[in-house]
Amino acid sequence: MTPSLPSSASAASAVTVACCQLAPQVGRVSENREQIREAVLSAADRGANIVVLPELANSGYVFDDAEELRATAEPIGGETIREWEALASRLRLVIVSGFAELGADGHVYNTGVLIDETGLRAVYRKAHLWNAEKTRGFTPGAAPPPVVDTPYGRIGMLVCYDLEFPEWVRMAALEGAQLLCGPVNWPLYPRPEGERPGEIIRVQANAAVNRMFVAVADRAGVERGQEWLGGSVIVDADGYPVTALRLGEAATVSATVDLAEAHDKSISELNDVHADRRPELYSGVGPEQP
Amino acid sequence: MTPSLPSSASAASAVTVACCQLAPQVGRVSENREQIREAVLSAADRGANIVVLPELANSGYVFDDAEELRATAEPIGGETIREWEALASRLRLVIVSGFAELGADGHVYNTGVLIDETGLRAVYRKAHLWNAEKTRGFTPGAAPPPVVDTPYGRIGMLVCYDLEFPEWVRMAALEGAQLLCGPVNWPLYPRPEGERPGEIIRVQANAAVNRMFVAVADRAGVERGQEWLGGSVIVDADGYPVTALRLGEAATVSATVDLAEAHDKSISELNDVHADRRPELYSGVGPEQP
Numbered sequence: 001m002t003p004s005l006p007s008s009a010s011a012a013s014a015v016t017v018a019c020c021q022l023a024p025q026v027g028r029v030s031e032n033r034e035q036i037r038e039a040v041l042s043a044a045d046r047g048a049n050i051v052v053l054p055e056l057a058n059s060g061y062v063f064d065d066a067e068e069l070r071a072t073a074e075p076i077g078g079e080t081i082r083e084w085e086a087l088a089s090r091l092r093l094v095i096v097s098g099f100a101e102l103g104a105d106g107h108v109y110n111t112g113v114l115i116d117e118t119g120l121r122a123v124y125r126k127a128h129l130w131n132a133e134k135t136r137g138f139t140p141g142a143a144p145p146p147v148v149d150t151p152y153g154r155i156g157m158l159v160c161y162d163l164e165f166p167e168w169v170r171m172a173a174l175e176g177a178q179l180l181c182g183p184v185n186w187p188l189y190p191r192p193e194g195e196r197p198g199e200i201i202r203v204q205a206n207a208a209v210n211r212m213f214v215a216v217a218d219r220a221g222v223e224r225g226q227e228w229l230g231g232s233v234i235v236d237a238d239g240y241p242v243t244a245l246r247l248g249e250a251a252t253v254s255a256t257v258d259l260a261e262a263h264d265k266s267i268s269e270l271n272d273v274h275a276d277r278r279p280e281l282y283s284g285v286g287p288e289q290p
Numbered sequence: 291m292t293p294s295l296p297s298s299a300s301a302a303s304a305v306t307v308a309c310c311q312l313a314p315q316v317g318r319v320s321e322n323r324e325q326i327r328e329a330v331l332s333a334a335d336r337g338a339n340i341v342v343l344p345e346l347a348n349s350g351y352v353f354d355d356a357e358e359l360r361a362t363a364e365p366i367g368g369e370t371i372r373e374w375e376a377l378a379s380r381l382r383l384v385i386v387s388g389f390a391e392l393g394a395d396g397h398v399y400n401t402g403v404l405i406d407e408t409g410l411r412a413v414y415r416k417a418h419l420w421n422a423e424k425t426r427g428f429t430p431g432a433a434p435p436p437v438v439d440t441p442y443g444r445i446g447m448l449v450c451y452d453l454e455f456p457e458w459v460r461m462a463a464l465e466g467a468q469l470l471c472g473p474v475n476w477p478l479y480p481r482p483e484g485e486r487p488g489e490i491i492r493v494q495a496n497a498a499v500n501r502m503f504v505a506v507a508d509r510a511g512v513e514r515g516q517e518w519l520g521g522s523v524i525v526d527a528d529g530y531p532v533t534a535l536r537l538g539e540a541a542t543v544s545a546t547v548d549l550a551e552a553h554d555k556s557i558s559e560l561n562d563v564h565a566d567r568r569p570e571l572y573s574g575v576g577p578e579q580p
Contacts (some may be wrong), residue, residue, distance in 0.1 A: 127571060130558070132560065134560050142571060144571065144573070164563070165566075166499060167575045168571075168572065170456070171573070171574060174574060195530055198498050201491055202498060202529070204491050204495070205456075205492040205495030206495070208491070209456060240482050240488070268421040270424050270425065271451075278417055278455075279576055279577060279578070280578075281417060281432060281434065282457040283461070283576060283577055284461060284464060284569075286572040286573060286576030287576070
């Protein structure tokens with residue numbers, strides 16, 4: 001037997017999460033920033049507490065080469081982060097966004113930032129790089145996904161291809177993330193007719209096996225010939241989407257959810273998705289044993 | 291960016307996999323055995339090379355207590371396994387089935403067996419027990435999922451709730467399983483209208499993140515008031531089902547697939563779902579570090 005996860009009732013702690021499916025473009029930093037500002041203001045206007053933005057929202061994605069990327073990347077203390085901090089403070093938001101970061105060490109990172117009304121709370125550098133990111137100037141991160149207590153709950157963060165590694169997602173879940181936020185840029189690939197995109201399927205699985213909410217902000221539009229999926233979605237702790245898909249469109253998807261449900265990992269009288277793990281048997285999955 | 295996994299062409303090595311969605315009943319061992327025999331003969335007749343049967347196919351599932359289970363469980367050398375060995379040999383099949391095993395150590399296990407034309411190849415004892423299995427007489431296993439070279443490819447095996455632990459599935463995949471077979475008994479739970487059952491979603495994710503085929507044989511019918519999902523499915527290495535669902539019905543689902551596709555773990559020019567893992571960073575997921 002195996003579960004299908006009815007969620008238990010829990011104390012109300014409703015928060016509204018909005019995922020803004022924007023269309024940033026390489027080389028248009030100020031337009032990208034303006035697009036983000038408008039989306040955040042609009043989401044806040046409609047009651048959002050937590051706003052998730054796409055991967056590399058400040059820079060766009062389809063760089064020709066490492067030089068173009070480096071010219072676009074910004075330091076953490078730069079104008080973009082300062083503006084997001086001001087927005088988060090004024091609107092009492094949590095903002096999670098992808099960001100092309102020029103590190104103090106001179107390297108360029110595909111970074112996620114988590115900002116709340118008190119300021120910058122976490123900087124995370126994508127650990128699993130996708131395709132040309134490996135050859136066009138990004139350095140992979142080596143720190144685990146951050147998990148941060150915010151006014152709206154305990155929130156984890158990772159970036160795009162990181163989501164394809166259930167071990168990485170598990171680490172955030174075991175740190176107590178009630179909501180995992182994922183800025184992504186999902187390229188459009190063919191799929192069988194009638195099938196939901198596999199990227200979303202895998203987000204659903206990540207949510208269910210950890211009884212954790214997941215909010216993904218994808219991007220829309222076409223950039224230098226690259227079509228994007230536009231698969232932004234919010235998935236509940238049972239692993240089912242609570243937002244309708246707006247594939248390919250510039251749109252914001254949002255939902256009001258009770259993140260307290262993620263505290264309850266039980267899925268039957270005697271089963272708990274975390275307590276039932278047998279990590280002592282999972283040899284070869286993590287760091288090598290001595 | 292993240293993948294959506296177009297599969298590459300590869301040398302043809304087509305095999306036909308059949309998952310028999312039977313309705314075993316507690317206490318009717320000889321009827322259960324007859325039902326299995328007929329299903330295996332019928333699947334072979336229609337060209338199956340690999341036949342997957344449900345969890346606890348010989349015994350049924352809904353035991354009142356540990357005594358009833360113990361009275362039904364059989365040793366590995368008993369009549370059921372001997373019959374399955376004879377069928378596999380005569381019909382040149384691989385048979386993977388769940389089996390209530392009375393161990394030589396006196397314990398009762400929720401076991402999976404893998405049999406090919408040469409005989410019994412692997413015995414696996416479910417490591418993650420579901421609900422009343424914990425209190426009604428089953429002892430959990432502690433050995434990793436077996437992965438076995440057969441005439442039809444390299445095949446891994448685990449049982450039902452084991453599938454909900456991506457670390458466990460990963461271990462079979464890293465051992466080179468091209469096809470993971472999962473005997474299951476999935477109870478019927480409510481789900482949002484229009485949604486595919488979460489158990490199947492999670493099987494799809496397991497397949498895609500490992501570029502490995504997965505074949506699940508669920509059970510049908512109602513047993514002592516317990517309704518079953520009947521969610522048998524075969525999923526390809528891209529993570530999409532290649533069989534239509536026959537939810538709740540007694541039925542066999544089958545597909546002819548090219549397991550060689552599972553050798554190719556690449557999902558973009560520079561990405562490989564296994565080589566891109568960073569196990570040195572996955573601390574806390576597996577056995578504790580010293």
